[in-house]
Structures are given as structure tokens and as C-alpha cells.
Amino acid sequence: DQQVKQNSPSLSVQEGRISILNCDYTNSMFDYFLWYKKYPAEGPTFLISISSIKDKNEDGRFTVFLNKSAKHLSLHIVPSQPGDSAVYFCAATHSGTYKYIFGTGTRLKVLA
Amino acid sequence: DTAVSQTPKYLVTQMGNDKSIKCEQNLGHDTMYWYKQDSKKFLKIMFSYNNKELIINETVPNRFSPKSPDKAHLNLHINSLELGDSAVYFCASSQEVPTSGGASSYNEQFFGPGTRLTVL
Numbered sequence: 001d002q003q004v005k006q007n008s009p010s011l012s013v014q015e016g017r018i019s020i021l022n023c024d025y026t027n028s029m030f031d032y033f034l035w036y037k038k039y040p041a042e043g044p045t046f047l048i049s050i051s052s053i054k055d056k057n058e059d060g061r062f063t064v065f066l067n068k069s070a071k072h073l074s075l076h077i078v079p080s081q082p083g084d085s086a087v088y089f090c091a092a093t094h095s096g097t098y099k100y101i102f103g104t105g106t107r108l109k110v111l112a
Numbered sequence: 113d114t115a116v117s118q119t120p121k122y123l124v125t126q127m128g129n130d131k132s133i134k135c136e137q138n139l140g141h142d143t144m145y146w147y148k149q150d151s152k153k154f155l156k157i158m159f160s161y162n163n164k165e166l167i168i169n170e171t172v173p174n175r176f177s178p179k180s181p182d183k184a185h186l187n188l189h190i191n192s193l194e195l196g197d198s199a200v201y202f203c204a205s206s207q208e209v210p211t212s213g214g215a216s217s218y219n220e221q222f223f224g225p226g227t228r229l230t231v232l
Contacts, residue, residue: 034220043116043202043223044155089155098143098167100221102155 003027004092006103014111019077021106023090026071030092030101035064035075038087038105047088048075080110115139118203118224125193126232132189133227135203143167144186145204145221146178155202161186193231200226 005024013019023033031052036044050057050064050073057064063076077084087105116137125131137144145168146158159178160168166178175191190197203224 036223041225043204043225044221045223046220049220087153098145098160098162099157099170100145101157102147104153105155 002104003030004090004101004103006088006090006106008106009104010107010109012109012111013080015082016079019075019080019084019108019110021075021077021088021090021108023073023075023103024071025073025092025101027092027094027101028071029094031095032093033064033066033073034091034093034100035062036089036091036102037084038089044089077108080108082110082112084108085110116203116205116222116224118201118227120227121225122228122230124230124232127193127195129193130189130191131193131229132187133201133203133229134185134187135224136185137203137205137222137224138184139205139207139222140183141205141207141222142183143206144180144183145206146186146188147202147204147223149200149202149226151199159186159188190229193229195231198229198231200228202226 034049035047037047038044048059048062050066066073087107089105090103091100093100119134143162145160149155158172161180164180177189180186204221206221
């Protein structure tokens with residue numbers, strides 16, 4: 001039972017354009033969502049997060065949008081840079097459970 | 113200074129052997145985790161420890177035994193290794209309190225570089 005889904009395994013974007021990565025979840029108990037970035041042979045690194053009391057959180061070039069009614073979140077990267085090429089995982093948790101459910105990742109390739 | 117470190121980075125072994133993976137974090141976090149990333153790239157939680165106490169055990173075979181000698185260490189011992197245990201194992205840690213500046217870094221986890229286990 002995959003509670004967090006990233007339906008696009010890969011995405012290619014031109015440098016300077018916007019990258020939009022999507023994530024859907026099924027468990028309405030989730031109240032905190034995170035995005036991680038992963039380079040080959042490294043562990044995931046935290047990028048940005050959002051609490052369910054918000055619908056948007058912005059940090060520099062990265063913005064996460066949350067649509068609770070649709071159980072959908074997205075990560076926008078603008079402008080995209082070649083160094084953003086990596087696998088992006090979304091994760092969700094119910095605060096206090098210490099349990100994080102990860103999506104299967106989307107491989108982003110930013111073309112120079 | 114590495115925040116979350118794991119040893120070894122690569123581990124190749126025969127079926128039936130017993131092996132351990134070590135994890136250390138120098139962030140002063142209270143909670144540590146083990147994740148398994150299989151060939152389909154699913155990153156699934158296996159165990160979580162908070163202040164040396166086991167709080168999550170996700171239907172992992174009892175051949176896997178985590179041990180937390182102190183808050184900074186969470187080791188994973190695997191008995192009678194099987195082919196299906198081949199995966200990348202990630203250790204992580206987190207501090208379950210808000211950071212200054214608001215919710216943007218709450219519950220963030222710091223991951224180690226991973227240990228690629230290959231069972232032959």
C-alpha cells in the first residue's frame with residue numbers, strides 16, 4: 001500500500017525554466033510533508049518542508065505547494081539549474097509518530 | 113565534519129553470514145532511523161529509536177536487530193543474510209522539535225551516505 005506516490009519517474013527541463021515535481025498521498029492523517037534531494041552514492045538531503053496548516057512555503061528558488069483537499073503537493077524550482085539534477089523524494093508524516101513515508105522519487109535532469 | 117556517518121560504505125558477503133552496519137551522528141539528535149532502499153528505489157523505514165528506546169519496528173524480519181548503545185549510535189546487525197537483503201541501507205537522525213525561524217525545518221532528517229549491501 002503505497003501511501004505516498006510520485007507518478008513521474010523522470011523529468012527533463014531546460015536550464016532557466018521551471019521544474020515542477022508532483023507528489024500525491026492517500027493518508028489524510030499526514031500533517032507534515034518534506035522534500036529531499038538525492039545525488040548518486042549519497043544519502044538524501046533535506047530541501048524544504050510544509051506543515052498542513054499552510055498551503056505554500058518558499059525558500060529561495062524552491063517553493064512547495066500543498067493542496068489538502070486533493071491530497072497533492074508539488075515542488076517548484078525556478079529557475080532550474082544543472083546542479084539541481086538529482087532524484088527528488090517527497091515524504092509525509094503524522095507529527096509525533098516518528099514515521100516517515102517516502103515516495104519512489106522523481107529523477108530530474110536539467111539540461112544546459 | 114560528517115553529521116551522520118555509516119560504516120562500511122560497501123559490504124559484499126555470502127548468504128547465511130552475519131554482518132553489522134554502524135551508524136553515528138554528531139548532531140546531538142534524539143531520534144535515529146534505519147531505512148532500506150531496495151532495487152525498485154523504495155525508501156522504507158525499518159526502525160526508529162528515540163533516546164535509545166525502540167519506537168518503530170516496521171515488520172522487519174527478526175534476523176535484523178538494531179542496537180543503540182547511546183543516543184549518538186544506532187547499529188544494525190543482520191543474521192543469516194539472504195539474497196533479498198541486498199539493498200542500500202540508510203541511517204538517519206532527527207530532532208523532533210521546531211527550529212528557530214518556524215516550521216520550515218521541523219522534523220527534518222539528516223541521512224548518512226548509505227551502505228550498499230550485496231548478498232551473493
